[in-house]
Amino acid sequence: xxxxxxxxxxxxxxxxxxxxxxxxxxxxxNPKTGLIADxxxxxxxxxxxxxxxxxxxxxxxxxxxxVLLELVSAGLAPAALILHEPDAILLLGLIVAQExxxxxxxxxxxxxxxxxEFVDTKLAIGGDGSITPS
Amino acid sequence: xxxxxSAEQQxxxxxxxxxxxxxxMRIVAATARLMGAPSLIPIASAHIDGALYHxxxxxxxxxxxxxxxxxxxxxxxxxxxxxxxxxCSKNRLxxxxxxxxRRMMDAYRTLGCEPSWTCAPYQAGHRPALGSDVAWxxxxxxxxxxxxxxxxxxxYGDFLDxxxxxxxxxxxxxxxxxxxxxxxxxxxxxxxxPAFLGSEVAWPILGSLYGRxxxxxxxxxxxxAAHPGEDALKAFGAASASxxxxxxxxxxxxxxxxxxLATALHHQPPQAxxxxxxxxxxxxxxxLSTALDMDRIDxxxxxxxxxxxxxxxxxxxxxxxxxxxxxxxxxxGRHTLGALEKNGRRKALEAAGVVIVADTCVVVTPILPDxxxxxxxxxxxxxxxxxxxNTGYGVIYGSMAECVESAVLGRxxxxxxx
Numbered sequence: 001x002x003x004x005x006x007x008x009x010x011x012x013x014x015x016x017x018x019x020x021x022x023x024x025x026x027x028x029x030n031p032k033t034g035l036i037a038d039x040x041x042x043x044x045x046x047x048x049x050x051x052x053x054x055x056x057x058x059x060x061x062x063x064x065x066x067v068l069l070e071l072v073s074a075g076l077a078p079a080a081l082i083l084h085e086p087d088a089i090l091l092l093g094l095i096v097a098q099e100x101x102x103x104x105x106x107x108x109x110x111x112x113x114x115x116x117e118f119v120d121t122k123l124a125i126g127g128d129g130s131i132t133p134s
Numbered sequence: 135x136x137x138x139x140s141a142e143q144q145x146x147x148x149x150x151x152x153x154x155x156x157x158x159m160r161i162v163a164a165t166a167r168l169m170g171a172p173s174l175i176p177i178a179s180a181h182i183d184g185a186l187y188h189x190x191x192x193x194x195x196x197x198x199x200x201x202x203x204x205x206x207x208x209x210x211x212x213x214x215x216x217x218x219x220x221x222c223s224k225n226r227l228x229x230x231x232x233x234x235x236r237r238m239m240d241a242y243r244t245l246g247c248e249p250s251w252t253c254a255p256y257q258a259g260h261r262p263a264l265g266s267d268v269a270w271x272x273x274x275x276x277x278x279x280x281x282x283x284x285x286x287x288x289x290y291g292d293f294l295d296x297x298x299x300x301x302x303x304x305x306x307x308x309x310x311x312x313x314x315x316x317x318x319x320x321x322x323x324x325x326x327x328p329a330f331l332g333s334e335v336a337w338p339i340l341g342s343l344y345g346r347x348x349x350x351x352x353x354x355x356x357x358x359a360a361h362p363g364e365d366a367l368k369a370f371g372a373a374s375a376s377x378x379x380x381x382x383x384x385x386x387x388x389x390x391x392x393x394x395l396a397t398a399l400h401h402q403p404p405q406a407x408x409x410x411x412x413x414x415x416x417x418x419x420x421x422l423s424t425a426l427d428m429d430r431i432d433x434x435x436x437x438x439x440x441x442x443x444x445x446x447x448x449x450x451x452x453x454x455x456x457x458x459x460x461x462x463x464x465x466x467g468r469h470t471l472g473a474l475e476k477n478g479r480r481k482a483l484e485a486a487g488v489v490i491v492a493d494t495c496v497v498v499t500p501i502l503p504d505x506x507x508x509x510x511x512x513x514x515x516x517x518x519x520x521x522x523x524n525t526g527y528g529v530i531y532g533s534m535a536e537c538v539e540s541a542v543l544g545r546x547x548x549x550x551x552x
Contacts, residue, residue: 006168007164007168026188027523031188031189062183062271062273062289062290062291062292063186063188063291063292064291065291065292065293065294066188066189066191066192066292066293067188067189069189069191069192069195069293070188070189070190070191070192072191073190073191073194086168086169088165088168088169088291088294089291089294091168092161092165092291092292092293092294093293095161095164095165095168095293096161096195096293099157099160099161099195099198100191100194100195100198
């Protein structure tokens, strides 16, 4: 399977984490731990660090980018992000992280109907946007 | 469509104006590509929301731009920071966070931003012209700028706001395009009691309802007989942008792009009409309060968005010669502080029991005392929305008159004469 590359970055080989509800990074993810902090989110308490994070949707706080940048600088970022649709406010966190000299995960775009088969799998993400079970 | 940069924009990205400007231009261009914008457009001004401390990397980002010689290319006012640099109020930030927040505020000044430190820059002399393109951050400032001033801005978040200000350009998409400013939803308030529409609480309550109903669409409020005043539109916009993702609203017969309903709709039929009822208003008002205990208050806060001088006039008239039993935090910007200092007004307010909070506000930095199960009373739809999550306080919503009366008596009081 091949996805559109939204933001280039490091290839990855990591367990998939498929979120079942949209998330707001600001207030929804703890930048100091990488854990999902929103108590109303179905995956509350799970770590997004080092996972291929599949996002069915994002709720746009204008500070989402700041949280993602904090995660990248702390080494707590996801291994890759797969988004249903591009979110400038969130992905700006990766663009700025690259400007700050950090190695960043890739961000890909893929229809969320494909996310189902990723549950409980490990995925290899290639630099060209290829997604293969590993 | 691929992004096309002009020769000037390409030169800036290649370092013609230094590494800070090159980094800013690369960030703007990358965002434009991500959002499918075909080109970048020059901007007339910016309002920067990025100087509020969320973590060390935000400080390091601003310092890197400054180290690269970055300077804003257009007028850029600053939104609130995490510290009250005027010394009017104190906060409980730990030493490391306080130091990094201070460094961040300093870095944005080095970049050439004006130390306005207010979420109401439009009442501090920053009013871009009708139809001009600007890059503004802070949700209430964005919605006021688009709706009441008729200047054109998207909702610019952290990092992108300053990148646009330094490069002088913004991606051409969204609300910069005239066709996207058309109202598609009519929010009809003609069925409401005119006495309610004339009251102070009407606009924050309507704004909160509007934001929940509309989401990120562009709507037009119809059925308003008279201009409600600028502070009412400020309260409506702030409440709508915290309850929903509102970037632009019109009010038929009031706001500049809506001389009448048909013009706001660009002479096309609306996709939806929301007939606002008294029941919807009552429900919206109830939702603004979250406190389980309606018999106590631990603090009162007003001024989100920051208070204007007209609102301070109203506050002083309501307090009169009385003393407050519960502290009332009045959040404002330096633009009003000058006027308050001149004739002893600040001293008189403080003697009555008011704490003036300048440069920042009580929901973005820890100013309110840390009290278990505490309750905050406010007349602001925006404070009502954010206070529970950010401060831990439950909220009781009331008019400014009710807020003052409750602060005087030390317990919640409703329905006093305004």
